[in-house]
Amino acid sequence: MTSIAQQVAQFLTWSPIKINQFRQTLLVWYDQEGRQLPWRVDQEPYHIMISELMLQQTQVQTVIPYYQNFLAKFPTVDDLAAATETDLLNAWSGLGYYSRARNLQKAAQQIVNDYQGQWPQTAVELQNLAGIGPYTASAIASIAFNEPVAAIDGNAFRVFARLLEIDLDITKPKSRLVFQEVGNRLIDPKRPGEFNQAIMDLGSSYMTAKNPDSAHSPIREFNQSWQNGTELNYPVRTKKAKPVPIDYYGLAIHSPAGWLFEKRPEKGMLAHLWMFPLIKVEALDDVSGDSALEKLAVVFAEQSGLELNFQPTELKPITHTFTHQKWQITIVTAELKTAENLEFFPGQWVPQDKIAELPMPTVQAKLNQRLFK
DNA sequence: CATCCGTGGAT
């Protein structure tokens, strides 16, 4: 059994002098060529928290316009804590991983209500907030509160793995502990936030996953994998599973009151967002009926109480790939002559010019475009 | 600990 400390000692053999040289080289480069980003103009914890939540598994370029808009809509932590769910999710619509938005608001409410507006200032305490795990807590603690703790994100895994030829599988939770300790020993205690952000900038410029340019990297002399010609072997990670294909019918149901939208469940895929009702093609297997569309009417009537005749359309099916699922949606239409009461159905009739006011996922935006364009 | 949870860009 090899302890964390032993593994760290195995990979990190630099002298204190070399570690200091690494810090200086990295930060001199960062001061000159670090990216200028909207969330780097101050150290407001509220600003840092929003940016870090948005940046979880999401690229900088994608986040920038969402960050600007979000801050304009919710300028303070109090504004966010008091926001309606519709306003909140609309500000996040299209960004993905929607539980992040609800976690962010819950964290704001925790700060306002549980902490009386006094921010927790250490990584350990920050992890008590919703949606904030080891990476995000370290990022906020180091950037906003100058705590010398390494923020181990995908960039840090890759940069440290290549620098020190660390061959641990980064998808294994235990590996994080080694990288965390390596980072904690390398981080500059005087400028921890900038050190962490410099590692990220390095990882997104000279030390990218696919086409690194380590020959021109400011820290190339410290990069053991580059010197040994092994840098593309790092980081080590197990492959991800392929998305599972799932076929749906997407129900485009129209009435004089508009189109029928359904609020997605509290948990699971696209939770709390609004979409056309979806029914798995597979769900028709056990249903009696002469045709697929007749079976569809039976299943939908059970859910909604609405008796409808569904019609095939000429519209090409929509395919939308998520991390774990690949949806193919066949669009069918139905017309309701009068808008009926839908008390027990988690839905609403929406006039076409009001659809854009609903928080929707990208897959629904694709359906809208296919139908209404 | 393994799996679930979105989206867009690069190749």
Next chain:
DNA sequence: TATCCAAGGAT
């Protein structure tokens, strides 16, 4: 088109 993966966290 298929695949990878990017400032991860919750369960």
